[in-house]
Amino acid sequence: MTRLITEWIRDMKDRVEAWDESLDRQVGGGLVFIAAKGAGRSEGEIVAAREKTKIAVIPITSGQGIIEEFSRSVASILEQMKFDVFITKHTDVAGIYEAKQRDADIVYLADDDRYIAMNLQNKRIGENDRATARGYTEVLEGMSLKTRGEGIRGKEVLILGYGRVGHEMYDYLEEKGAGITVYDYNEDRQNDLRREKRKMITSARKIRNYSLILDATSTGHWINPEMLADDVLIAAPGIPFSLDYEAEQKFKGRYVHDNLEIGTAVMLAYALGEE
Ligand code: 2YJ
Numbered sequence: 001m002t003r004l005i006t007e008w009i010r011d012m013k014d015r016v017e018a019w020d021e022s023l024d025r026q027v028g029g030g031l032v033f034i035a036a037k038g039a040g041r042s043e044g045e046i047v048a049a050r051e052k053t054k055i056a057v058i059p060i061t062s063g064q065g066i067i068e069e070f071s072r073s074v075a076s077i078l079e080q081m082k083f084d085v086f087i088t089k090h091t092d093v094a095g096i097y098e099a100k101q102r103d104a105d106i107v108y109l110a111d112d113d114r115y116i117a118m119n120l121q122n123k124r125i126g127e128n129d130r131a132t133a134r135g136y137t138e139v140l141e142g143m144s145l146k147t148r149g150e151g152i153r154g155k156e157v158l159i160l161g162y163g164r165v166g167h168e169m170y171d172y173l174e175e176k177g178a179g180i181t182v183y184d185y186n187e188d189r190q191n192d193l194r195r196e197k198r199k200m201i202t203s204a205r206k207i208r209n210y211s212l213i214l215d216a217t218s219t220g221h222w223i224n225p226e227m228l229a230d231d232v233l234i235a236a237p238g239i240p241f242s243l244d245y246e247a248e249q250k251f252k253g254r255y256v257h258d259n260l261e262i263g264t265a266v267m268l269a270y271a272l273g274e275e
Pocket of ligand 1: 113
């Protein structure tokens with residue numbers, strides 16, 4: 001799994017508003033819309049929760065420790081969704097205690113393995129892998145509706161990368177009734193796919209044959225323009241971003257990629273209480 005580095009998120013708090021607007025233009029809805037869709041809720045429920053939900057972001061020092069700007073970036077995404085957010089002064093267990101003392105309803109916390117939003121009132125948890133997979137599947141569907149006037153039900157979608165997020169994408173695409181093919185260069189994962197009798201391609205040259213792609217790989221910059229169909233749409237949570245510089249230029253407007261925003265937004269929709 002990719003550990004975020006400060007460089008990738010440094011200016012997030014200054015860019016999140018513009019990013020949200022560009023998401024809206026490309027997908028037909030911004031962060032709140034995607035959060036609601038990804039968690040199977042209505043936008044109204046999220047809007048109504050703003051007034052009564054206080055969120056604490058707790059820096060966690062375990063493992064490789066604090067990532068400078070991580071808590072600030074998470075907070076800025078939740079603020080962009082117009083929620084009341086604070087970052088605890090204390091870290092770790094003392095931070096959880098502080099959050100509770102200051103009346104937080106939901107806490108956000110991440111170590112090197114898991115990133116979760118936990119509702120202290122009702123025990124609901126928004127988990128980042130699932131939230132990211134579902135949010136980005138909705139992004140792909142939104143892009144497809146916007147540019148082609150059709151959703152992804154009955155269409156073939158290629159998942160790149162069969163790790164934790166790739167698996168979650170598979171389950172959600174199945175729920176949505178899409179056809180699914182997976183590409184992973186790792187032989188152990190190819191064997192898993194064979195065992196599970198799931199459709200796959202093992203040659204990166206075949207990626208060109210697909211016009212809907214969900215990318216959950218973390219190699220970075222391994223896709224060049226010749227590897228993609230001209231009309232491709234790509235929803236790509238994998239970090240670092242898979243497209244190389246030329247592909248990024250050529251396919252501008254045909255992909256959505258972020259470093260933290262969509263997963264964080266969908267986690268909130270999962271963690272919120274029932275109406
Ligand atoms: O609190 C902090 O500053 C750090 N403990 C944050 C750690 C963030 N964790 C990661 O980057 C992990 N790779 C998990 C993120 C899951 C993204 N899918």
